[in-house]
Amino acid sequence: MSQYTMLSALTPQSETASLLVRVGRVWQAINRNNNAVLHTNVVLIDEQENHIMGIVRNNQKEMFKSILSENGVFHISNIKLVPGPKLYRTVDRDLAINFFYKTKIEKKPDTGLIPQYKFELQPFQNVNSLVGDVRSLIDVLGMVSSYGQLEKRSNGAKKIDAVLNNAGNEKVVVTLWEERADEFLAAVADTNKSPLFVVITGLLAKKFSARASLSSTDATRSYFNIDYTPLKNLKHEISNASGTPVDTLPPPTIRHFVTGDEEDIQEISIKSILEAQIPHGKDLLRFFCKAKIIGILDGNGWYYICCSKCARAVKQLEGKYYCAHCVEESSSYTQRYRVVIHVEDASGTTSFTLFNKEAEQLIGIPMQKILTEIEENDNVTQIPAAIRNIVGKVCTFQIKVNKYNITHACEEYAVTRVLESSPLPNSDPHTDSVAALNKKQRTS
Numbered sequence: 001m002s003q004y005t006m007l008s009a010l011t012p013q014s015e016t017a018s019l020l021v022r023v024g025r026v027w028q029a030i031n032r033n034n035n036a037v038l039h040t041n042v043v044l045i046d047e048q049e050n051h052i053m054g055i056v057r058n059n060q061k062e063m064f065k066s067i068l069s070e071n072g073v074f075h076i077s078n079i080k081l082v083p084g085p086k087l088y089r090t091v092d093r094d095l096a097i098n099f100f101y102k103t104k105i106e107k108k109p110d111t112g113l114i115p116q117y118k119f120e121l122q123p124f125q126n127v128n129s130l131v132g133d134v135r136s137l138i139d140v141l142g143m144v145s146s147y148g149q150l151e152k153r154s155n156g157a158k159k160i161d162a163v164l165n166n167a168g169n170e171k172v173v174v175t176l177w178e179e180r181a182d183e184f185l186a187a188v189a190d191t192n193k194s195p196l197f198v199v200i201t202g203l204l205a206k207k208f209s210a211r212a213s214l215s216s217t218d219a220t221r222s223y224f225n226i227d228y229t230p231l232k233n234l235k236h237e238i239s240n241a242s243g244t245p246v247d248t249l250p251p252p253t254i255r256h257f258v259t260g261d262e263e264d265i266q267e268i269s270i271k272s273i274l275e276a277q278i279p280h281g282k283d284l285l286r287f288f289c290k291a292k293i294i295g296i297l298d299g300n301g302w303y304y305i306c307c308s309k310c311a312r313a314v315k316q317l318e319g320k321y322y323c324a325h326c327v328e329e330s331s332s333y334t335q336r337y338r339v340v341i342h343v344e345d346a347s348g349t350t351s352f353t354l355f356n357k358e359a360e361q362l363i364g365i366p367m368q369k370i371l372t373e374i375e376e377n378d379n380v381t382q383i384p385a386a387i388r389n390i391v392g393k394v395c396t397f398q399i400k401v402n403k404y405n406i407t408h409a410c411e412e413y414a415v416t417r418v419l420e421s422s423p424l425p426n427s428d429p430h431t432d433s434v435a436a437l438n439k440k441q442r443t444s
């Protein structure tokens, strides 16, 4: 019988418990409104592979500094048992540990008795039903099959989308923000073209378009190619299912943009876009096109006024705005970017329309900010300098060609995603990565 109390035996009255635990993850809970640290969380694991959340208050950080570094084994006594967090749980348990001034912590040798990791893994097929559920954060395990480029939001936030595969070849998209995105890229660079297996913890399920995906939080941590039994099992399951030996499983591939369905979108020239025909039974086609922005067309201005409810353009009648879709006088309306750009590649020129999100991404300034700045000059029809600044950028655009484009000979193809890339070929082989990497992977 162990001299220590097992985590499974803890109750709200277990003040005299004496624990031997490994410190798993450590992270800071941040108040997103002012970026203040609320407290520090630690996950404690015992020899029976159970875990519990521990909370270190800011004023006790100095006192408990030793346990705030991951992976050590400690004897901990004199603790308070408190109700676990109700929402955003890392550990699905109603009980958590609070450290207080009497708590004793003593470092112990690591005999390997206590496991290194403990996760609450969710199968991919549960992700859809977990959208909007904020009770527990989600841990997943998978092989990284592909990932997109590092993208920057106009507020400066960095993100990367990665696609994980399971043994059944199901996929889930995980969006990693900020440091988590950097860590991911470092891990990809480290693997040097070998397969990449990962456990990603502390995620939330979200739905952006039709498909649910996972998004990182403060509690997120990624564990790449770790020595963890379910990860090893997955490796063998994928190997068996695909008939590929473990050593020759494919490394992650880099894509222009990551979508959950991994739709096979072709990269084509402007000339081919102009000549595209929509096959019978389809409403539209999607393509990638790498082109340089050579001008802004100012015939239609650079924004439109839309219904705050549905974002469709509103009509103005006697000084009031009406939304045809919401069939009523629009109680509130707002402005959104609609910037028509003139683009060029080696095959020709055409025009693309950038809507709000993609326009803001390239311009780097929220629309409302530009609007308030120019209001004093009272010339809102002229294209502002901040928007003209995007001329000269070379980007990979994901565009759609619809029937209207063809029947009305209206170019202005709508851009659905955009990624700034480097100048066109031959100028800088290091940053001209998209096409080069894709080509490399196709030929290797």
Ligand SMILES: [Zn+2]
Residues within 6 Å of the ligand: 307, 308, 309, 310, 311, 312, 323, 324, 325, 326, 327
């Ligand atoms: Zn509306």
